[in-house]
Amino acid sequence: MDTEQTQALQAAVRPERGLLLIVDDDEINCAILENLFAPYYDTDTAENGRAGLERVLERQDDLCAILLDVMMPEMDGIQVLRCLKEYGLLEKIPVFLITAEASGEVMKEAYALGVMDVIGKPIIPYMVLRRVQSVVELFQARERLSNVVELQQADLLAQAKQIIELNKGMIEALAAAIEFRSEESGDHVRRIHDITTYLLTHTPLGDGLSPIEIKQIALGSIMHDVGKIAVPDAILNKPGKLTPEEFEVMKSHTVQGARLLEQIPQLRENGAYPYAWDIARHHHERWDGRGYPDGLKGDEISLAAQIVSLADVYDALSCKRVYKDAFPREKVLEMIRSGDCGSFNPRLLECFFQVEGELAKLYQHPCKED
Template sequence: MEESSRPKTTDHRTLLIVDDDEFNRAILDNLFAPYYTIREAANGRLGLEAILADPDAISAVLLDVVMPEMDGLQVLQRLKEEDLLQKLPVFLITAEARDEVMREAYRLGVMDVISKPVVPYVVLRRVQSVVELFEARRRLSNTVEIQQSELMRRARQIAELNMGMLEALSTAIEFRDGESGEHVRRIHHITKMLLSDTRLGRGISDAEIELIATASIMHDVGKIAIPDAILNKPGKLTPEEYEIMKTHTIRGAEMLERIPQLRDNEAYPYAYDIARHHHERWDGRGYPDGLKGEEISVWAQVVSLADVYDALSCKRVYKKAFDRETVLEMIRTGQCGVFNPDLLEAFFAVEPRLHRLYETNKEE
């Protein structure tokens, strides 16, 4: 009989006995049958096939060494290669308990080597103790996995909630500014594309780019502090009004700094920097800090250009939308401020794809 099963006991655990000697199998079967469902294999190859078919269904393996087709050490080697010995205890039960055999078996990862003829109460106790240990470890591992999965689910919920709050606040500001909320979504997409699809994002991880794109939607959060008479004025601002409008950069950064929950968010450093510096210019003639060149972070530069591109391309309370050719010419010639030449090169390389955002909006 190469492989057999007896009716299941009250214990669902299964013990696999791999031995070419039917008499030896019968002895071990009789010893362990009250505690386990017994399966048998008459050589190493059959035993290995039984294990690999469903390793989780087996609680332990009793393995002989000297067998035809595949010996016990060869079976151990395959189980080691399959990385199964960490979760499946294997016991060598053999008359070949020579030092070199034991040394090789332990090197491969066998749990214990038991010499024949076996002493029943000794082998029973040794095997049961290890099986109980492995089962306890498995239960603990399953519990930890469930807890980790639950923690990850809650973390995703919190992240989604935080993102929803940021989007809601940004959209509320856009409505107050006479916009529909599409502006911040386009800024998000433009920022992400410029960093993901051009050399501007070289050295910035995908995860970091996602955080920057998320942070970009908060660039104008400071406008919540600007009076409606200035924010929604249909005509040109006076010099005094323009100075007040410029303070939205500082007020935005201060506002973000004062939200404790946001400060714990990974996007916070980018949001703060972008809110304060998205009106800085490459030649140092921007505001509020007069930063110049590479003093301005690449993400603040990207959002700055994205904001200009979107403002020129769309109707605002104080102006009509410019056609695409005019928009590109104004950006190229620096009529809306001087930008990093590398940024401009990257922008013009992907602008045909960016323009589709506006074509889609027109169709809608």
């Protein structure tokens, strides 16, 4: 925990003096109570129930307790209690009735509303002081504990976020290392991540998915080509057309990628793992069943794998590769629309073309050989 967090924690547990509000139309009673509590709390007074309620609403964040008379002009103590109950303040601020009218009905309704205690007049100073202080200390301790818990939760969330970012960084580094083997750059996997995220957050494709699920799918997309680590350099970086035998080796990167992910125990504990495994194995499946390695067809292919498949094709066409130059944007869209690069889910294509104008901004600067 750093210095700033430590100071915040110390502030959270430090006892506060607090403001005690006395609501009583009897000036003598107010003076007695002020004199009694002044050494321990800041004090304020209100001469009737209505004025007291206004003061509570103005200073509610500063109040540590309210001493409330019952019989008062404008608005009596029970009416004030009802209003405080309606505003939800009785759970936050302890209220004490101090009254000579401590009848059974008054006490019953007061306790039902949520008053902490009913103290009869004439008051006995040391008893009133002790009863009020005990409850105030309890409320303050509860508030301090709540603040400490909130700070600790914030600290834990910050640590969890760091771990998530570290995991993401490690995954990106591994994926980028594989891209470099094929003379590509880490920009490719970042664009696949960003395209996947955008399609899931700005089109109906993401309907029904939580923000966490979308993040996990996008993180899984980074690992789509991890199996290329098992493909020989001579095939991976061949500038010309692959032979049928070489193409079979290249196609194996899907199965090899899923197999590699299975062998990383730490990754299997990550929520992104099921998506990463599925995407690595199935991002070359096609809607018409003519893809590989499993020949899946239609909705047999997961939405995550379908999206990454389209993102991968879009990126490959838009950028220079070892075996080809980048195509102009119009040509890229024509090839995807006509099915020159394989068939895709019509609904996926519809959503893609709706937002492609935004996705194209990722390619405003010419792609290098990524």
